[in-house]
Amino acid sequence: MMTIQELNEIKERTLKTMELRLQKKDTGKHVLICGGPGCHSSNAGEIKEVFEEKIREKGLDDVKVTLAGCFGLCETGPNVEIYPEGIFYSRIKVEDIDKIVDSHLCKGEIVEELLYEGSIEDGNIKPVSEVDFYKKQVKIALRNCGIIDYENIDEYIALDGYQALAKVVLEMTPQEVIELMKEANLRGRGGAGFPAGRKWETAFKYPADQKYVICNADEGDPGAFMDRSILEGDPHSVLEAMAICGYAIGADQGFIYIRAEYPVAVHRLEVAIRQAREKGLLGKNIFGTDFNFDIELRLGAGAFVCGEGTALMESIEGKRGMPRPKIHRTAHRGLWGKPTIINNVETFANVPAIILKGADWFKSIGTEDSPGTKVFALGGKIKNTGLVEIPMGITLREIIFDIGGGIPNGKEFKAVQTGGPSGGCIPKEHLDTPVDFASLGKLGSIMGSGGMIVLDEDDCMVDIARFFLDFTVDESCGKCVPCREGTKRMLEILERIVNGEGTPEDLDRLESLAETITEGSLCGLGQTAANPVISTMKYFRDEYEAHVYEKRCPAGSCQALLEFFITEDCIGCTKCARNCPVSCIEGKVKERHVIDTGKCIKCGTCMEVCPVGAVIKR
Template sequence: MNYFRSHVLICGGTGCTSSKSDLIEEKFNELLTDKGLNNEIKVVRTGCFGLCEAGPIVIIYPEGAFYSHIKVEDVKEIVEEHLYKGRIVKRLLYKHSVEDDVIKSINEIGFYKKQVRVALSHCGVINPEDITEYIAYNGYEALGKVLTEMTPDEVINTIKASGLRGRGGGGFPTGLKWEFTAKANGNKKYVLCNADEGDPGAFMDRSILEGDPHAVIEAMAIAGYAIGADEGYIYIRAEYPIAVKRLEIAIKQAKEYGLLGRNIFHTDFSFDLEIRLGAGAFVCGEETALIASIEGERGMPRNKPPFPANKGLWQKPTLINNVETYANIPKIILNGADWFNEIGSEKSPGTKVFALGGKINNTGLVEIPMGTTLREVIYDIGGGIPNEKKFKAVQTGGPSGGCITSDHLDVPIEYETLIALGSMMGSGGMIVMDEDTCMVDIARFFLDFTVDESCGKCTPCREGTKRMLEILEKITRGEGEPEDLEKLESLAETIKAASLCGLGQTAPNPVLSTLRYFRDEYEAHVYEKRCPAGACQELLQYFITDKCIGCTKCARSCPVSCISGKVKELHVIDQEKCIKCGACQAACPVDAIIKK
């Protein structure tokens, strides 16, 4: 066995891989071999570190040097200076990882300081393609414990006592779902993992599967033991090639180690797993549509009841949880229900993973205890709004959620509190918006997504969302009428009440929440034909102010020649001819052109 004096951890998540972290890894291995250091220094390609804004990330231990925005050409300097001569390359360090020339540990960096990692505990720490690294971090001990020390009922009672709720959006108690499936009549049962993550800006499940696939495999085997199933499927969208590849490797390794297959841990329990690829239909995130897709049918929702716990895959009792829910299971089994209950809040124990994006400095993946406030997430973890802009709102729950305003920054993040505000937890997307965001346009964006993704099975969703989108498009063009706001609300309530599945039932949420908190913006669009945020192109007007020095740059840059004026005199824009492209504003050297 080799004992390495240094470990070079390189982010191998999708974001960093797209920025050539795979080539960075190759360069490290090449240069270390050239210098004869490959037996002293180990290069490890991990999953996502979370701080996507700083990627590609390289962390070198034991020093804990946190290098950010690394390029292939930087590798030579790191190898020669840091790994060969022992001199840390300060210019490449993440700017918040050093204080008074002292390197902070990763948990002292502001982005990580208030996080508690449970589902993400192995991401960015282990090589997800090496089962021995997962085992070194207590991997598969939870499975061994339940098979040799616990009855199925004891496993279910432990999950119930933990208070773990489904992390896929609904928040249904996980232990109850397991209990219902265990008690259902049937000599054949199935365990399914919903990895069909489709919300715009969401990448929580993908990152867990890329960084810690064995945790999900172990949890599904535990679930199989608890409910009496010997077979499971992981349904994952084909757009996640790195996650799919690592799952395939992990399943193969688990079978080779006897952790999947027949007589696991020399017991009577057998369990096997297969992967099913989805084609990217958002509706297949709904459990009955997902089941239909696995069966080879078109992914369309079915009426409930019966629920999958009683009649699911091929009409057999079926347990469905999402990736993040499963990722919590081994930790709960090993540490106990009381340990999990100590994290988070009374009604929402544990942690929640969020994909933090939009107008925020620290974009990335965060895991926080339930009950943490939005202010802590946005300012302490997220680093605030870029360019000192004013925070306006945050969208949680993706197309199924709603907007939360600055008035609610100190509200704790819990299932019930978000629903009370007109939003929802959802799978964990969190998109931050600043003062330049038009809330009417945001509602239009999410509804446009929902219209495209509706399966078309039920009329309220198929037709109702289209009519709502048409009204929103009309308003953002400046053609809205006062009665349109009443039509929007009436349609929204009808669609919520009459749609077949969760997609349609929650589709109006972005519209209802923006109407609730930003009605003045809707009214400005309708009554004043004005977009207060200056974002709706067809409602914009550009004006040249008295700051104009008559340099003629604006006139020369205008593609439709709508600007007139002599040299060194104030210029004027012909509003009838203006196509509102903004070229004049970009060309003006003295910021004399404004938009309203």
């Protein structure tokens, strides 16, 4: 059994070993390597081993190496930070390590050519905390990611880990915990934004012999990896929060429903659960009280719909993951008919911080209606692809341009897709919209779980809608008619339109199908499935019309509709004609050439070989 004294002893003892990276000490060096999903798959493990080997060879006794959770800036991975200075190296390969060890670690000379490009400004080297990407971020859910060794419970404890659990079980009643959560107004980070405190209260007030806490870790939006990074970088924050929830509602069993496609997260959770049990932080008589709580993992079999609460519970119960009609509240009758709380990973990750720092602190961040922060996975046409945590209320423009670094290759911003397959596209006239639950909803999108895909002038909005519908059609469980049949018909229409076979009636049919699917479907998946179509038709109707009436794709992206054309800039070098695989280009030397569009197979070779950029897509 763990006592509060022992917890504090571990904290003090471990903090001493972490002083360098917390910049509380300046003798010695600490190399922190990002072990997030991106860096992990681009060799972070080997980089760590090579660092350790070189450091041993050089006999550098005061240099420590740690593989930590996600740093967030996936674009430039594998990333390495060196403390106490906070120097940020990016795109590190195994062969670069010699140089860093020789000059930085041995001589204290920074290897400038390996630095992250954004950390040099006016010839000065900025520490990582001053880099634009990090400057505007506020970290609550990701507070420990990239700082602690995710497989070392002591490091979590050193940064106040399990103090919140100790506080609630030793000093607070369940009602007080619920009041605090209600006061903080932490809204569900899985997308819908339902206040966690109110949910907990509902389950607390419903008498039952058994209650359950479920962590929804079935993150499935294309391009989203917020929850994965938290689970991989700071698994204990979720375990601690689930135990706190268990104490508040009167549950002694928790389940983490995690997709099997996250093997690394599954492994790190298994390690974390084992460590927490060994320390008595999960199990019987936590902190010597009569509070018992344990957690088991349940692995999903790859169905997106199992992220929907009722389908998730069916799946845990061993049935086919199909949503149930909502006759009862989950907080009243959920898993095996017992009161159940389902919160998502990021929601839980916020809880220990709220318990320790209080509701006022939490509400001081973000907006009145949406307090706190939100983690987003930035992707698509954006310079700094990666994971960011921002205070609610900052604008889309700040996220995309100040933090995300804007659009690469000098292209024009077109729209941002938030909320994945359930969300919508927000055009540039709404870039100054603050990011909070209500504002994004008003624009026809949703906050969602945090996927943010940036689109530029080359992206066709009809094709984007088609992409998301294709995903939904694949992931519909097949239970209810509007979703099963309706989304398929919608996809067929969108496919026709991008192939230049759309008719004006198709546009009307899209609208009526969208209404039927939205209003008629059984679960959240179906009810939001049409959002990508509805929002693109609302803001980019001209693109749909161009496809249908003019058989033209304004973005030049739909292969079936574009045409290659040689402009007046042609110098008649004949290169295009010589390279054309179907010999459909004609023209005399030093005269403008012409493409026979009837024969053209749209391979784009002419455009690639033209020395003066006279070949265009239109």
